[in-house]
Amino acid sequence: MKIKLSFLALILFSSSLFAQQTTTEKKENFADDWAALTKYQKENELLGTPKKGENRIIFLGSSIFEFWKQKDPEYFNNxxxxxxxxxxxxSPQLLIRFRQDVIDLKPKAVIILAGSNDISGNTGHVTNEKIMxxxxxxxxxxxxxxxxxxxxxYLPINQYPWAKHIEPADKIVDLNNLIEAYARKENFTVLDYWTPLVxxxxxxxxxxxxxxxxPNLAGYKIMEKVTEPAIQKSLRNVY
Incomplete structure (x- = not known):
């Protein structure tokens, strides 16, 4: 009887192990989704098109924007x-996402914050001109x-905790100058996050x-104060 029970237990254990291995093997591979299009895909589908008279604004960027809604969700919820x-x-990942996460959502305006991660991961191939x-x-x-x-x-950064060998401060200043010059030339609105935080x-x-x-919550509160007039200016802008 004990032998039969042991044999049965072995079969059950083997079946469980096989099921776990099968589940692991069937795990979907997202290696081809370099720009993480799947992250917001379902949210975008549920969002739908803007209502009549709605001034939808898209915030397109990296961790500065992603953490913003975590630190102060009410700013976005209302x-x-x-x-x-x-x-x-x-920046090239933002470009790949631009159709799905901006164009297809039919916003009135898009706020683009790009460049710092390009600089922080610099291996010598990324220049401010390529970011631009x-x-x-x-x-x-x-x-x-x-x-x-x-x-x-872009926000001022003197040092990246994960890449202390990089000296980003002047590169960000130079990038900001290029961004501002291009925006003025094209009559785009400039949103200055550098000056109030530096x-x-x-x-x-x-x-x-x-x-x-x-930024911490206090930093984001300052960003909110300068974001609002920039949005209103952009909505009035004609080009």
Whole structure:
């Protein structure tokens, strides 16, 4: 009897192990989704088109935007503001996502915050000019689809905790100058996140950041104050 029970237990254990292995083997591979299009796919489908008179605004960026709705969700919940930030993304990934996460949602305006992750992962192949190429492509797509463009001057960063060998402060200043010059030329609205957050070392003020890169709630509150007039200006803008 004991032998039969042991044999039965062995069969059950083997079946369970096989089921676990089968489940693992069937796990979907998203390696081809380099830009993480699947992240917001279902949310976009549920969102639908804007209601009549709705001024939908898309926030397109990386972790700065993604963490914003986590730190202060009410800022997005009470408005037609759609946060489409994905942590760690670089400017070509934002460009790939632009159709799904911006154009197809039919917003009145898009706020584009791009460039820092390109700089922080720099292996010598990424330049501010290449970042600008991706930003320009996004802007051209927006204009083609009658979407107002708001270009952000990036937040000040003196050091990346995960890449301390990189000196980003002056690169971000130079990138911001390129962004502002391009925006002025194309009559886009400039949203300056750099000036109200910067300290005397071209980094973020210590009382406004969690790690020198990402704002804390106080930092986001300041960003909200400068974002609102930029949105209103953009909606009035004609080009």
């Amino acid at each position: 408005r037609s503001y759609i946060d489409r930030g994905i942590s760690g993304q670089i 190429d991706n930003i320009k492509s996004m802007c051209e797509l927006a204009k083609l689809h009658h979407i107002k463009v708001i270009l952000c001057k 300290d005397d070392k071209k980094g973020q003020r210590q009382e406004l950041t969690t790690d020198g890169v990402h």
